[in-house]
Amino acid sequence: MAKPDEPEFYEKEDLLKVDWKPPTKGWMDVPVDIRPGTYIYPGKAKNLKILDLPNARDWAVTDQDWKLPADWKTTILDGMADRLSKYRSFKLFMDVCVRCGACADKCHFFIGSGDPKNMPVLRAELLRSIYRKDFTALGKVFGKLAGGRELTEDVIKEWFYYFYQCTECRRCSVFCPYGIDTAEITMMGRELLGLLGLYVNWVIEPVANCFMVGNHLGIQPHGLKDTLEFMADDIEEATGIRVDIPINKKGAEILFVTPSGDFVAEPGIFTCMSYMLLFHELGLDYTWSTYASDGGNFGLFTSHETLKRLNAKIYTEAKRLGVKWILGGECGHMWRVIHQYMDTMTGPADFLEVPKSPMTGTVFEHARSTKMIHLMEFTADLIRNNKLKLDPSRNDHITVTFHDSCNPARAMGIFEEPRYVIRSVCNNFVEMPENTIREQTFCCGGGAGLGTDENMEMRLRGGMPRGNAVRYVQEQHGVNQMAAMCAIDRATLTTVADYWAPGVKVTGISELVANAMIFTGEKKRTENLRLEPIPGVAEDDEVEAPSDE
């Protein structure tokens, strides 16, 4: 036998036998490889207790023993039976997949990781294999031959790992000829895990906070007031305008609800300041609520019950304050909840009126039932009716692209309004490639409760397809900002861009609007809302004051 330093060693035929490929195994036999950077910390006992959830205990994902309740197996199987009878979609999705593979390479987590269990069809198969084994006649007899498998603790661990590697973004469902929505399967998977007390803290702590205080971050009423006042200070510094902050104002016309992410983290706070400026300029009769102080609803990522619990507070508060209708800020999954669940779950809100813009008189008929509209619908209507004084050239140093957030895009179908608004306030707008926007938009990789920092590696995998498209427009068209109307996006895409497309900043759409808007009584604008100097406008430049028509 030749040695590696002898040419014979490298005989072509021999080399052809060298195989780096991992041995081919059926997916069921590949054990789950849980390593730091890829999973989210488990839900703390104290949070589960607040919500009366079962099996509250502290545990770690890396523990061998996850301290499951003794009857965990029956709990899961009963839970599955219950959901199969309650939700027709779930039963259908379990039965009709023909494994055509159309969805296989459509998930951003698969595209970014190369892990086959991130193919939507296999993600669903994690649950379906149990369904087959225990709920179908063939599976009961033939087991593995019929694609069924035994429910073991390892299966539970695998579920926990992979159902928290799905951002419930629904991109895969766009490509499935049967309309199978893997996001719904993930939701079922998470609900079942919940029956055993298996939650992630990044979801269940916000849910507990929201349940107790009214928002995910647990900001108390006085804290919220302070935060909004700090924002008013910054607004004044940038524009010279002091905005009012109506809080819990009874009899206001509109209740405004936005994700609490807008209250603390950059760049969301700038979006929040922009809402305040816009409403001030319009003289809108609106109010914040310290109780319905989150438009987001992490209950959606937990279970139908918690979803409902958290959603109810918005209507309850609307009733208590006696408003006419509800306006929602730049949130992503808020709109999934409102368009797909709120009406049947908490509505119909007959005590409210169909939203009607006090500025333009436009009646938003499509919200006849929920009585709640999106800020971009509201703003687009204002611009269309010439109600805003705009100077888009103030944004000339920005070349912006638009990230369709999964939920407003795929769950709500709001594609044109944000684009219309951006085009009205920015002269340089560039679309990303067609197969990465609108219905086919790529997720930020941090939605559905994945947006924490301990699973950063996983998020960067999931965010890679989006980041890749951003970098393309950055290189081709000099894009330096990406607008997104979702608070999770504003937080997580910033990191995604820093890694995959460094140099591209993230902004809310309202921030672009506020920076382009000419406000009554504003001072010469030399700084934007981030209190950064606006390029091309020096402090002492003689700039003509906008004339009042």
Added chain:
Amino acid sequence: MTTLGELLRDNRDMIVQRWFYDGLATYPEDSASAFKRQKDPFANPIGHSLRLGTKAIFDALLDGADSDTIQHHLNEIVKIRAVQQMTASEAIRFVFSLKQAVRAELGHAARDPQMVDELEAFDGKVDRVALAAFDTYVQCREQVSELRVSEVKRQVSWIIDRVNRRDANPEMAPADPA
């Protein structure tokens, strides 16, 4: 007498393809075949960057190595692998497999004693690419930790700054006249 350079050029497409396949072989078979099939750069960034990168790096090595080109493509590939379920060695191994790809495609020609020196020199170049890949890998990992920290900071720094501005340090405040 043909030189190694000429041989490599003649067999370029096959060598590069083999190298590309080896790079993809780090992924489970189902994934690798999907990445081979899909040509759209946005639907398949892993396959695309590896396909493009292996070709470009190989050409750069033949044409007397413009190190910027090599570094650029190395970045594209390693940046992805640095956040995937791989150990450091798995992430970098694809560079070394170029050596085997070359030998496999050249077959008997690679055994020609005349070639040995030239091959050795070529191997040296590949090793240098591998070393650069290690540096890139480490930079990427460091960046991931930094991103983690800055994200957490972004969540609190604005509000802390505002609170501190309002409730200024009492030690610094003027003495209470009372």
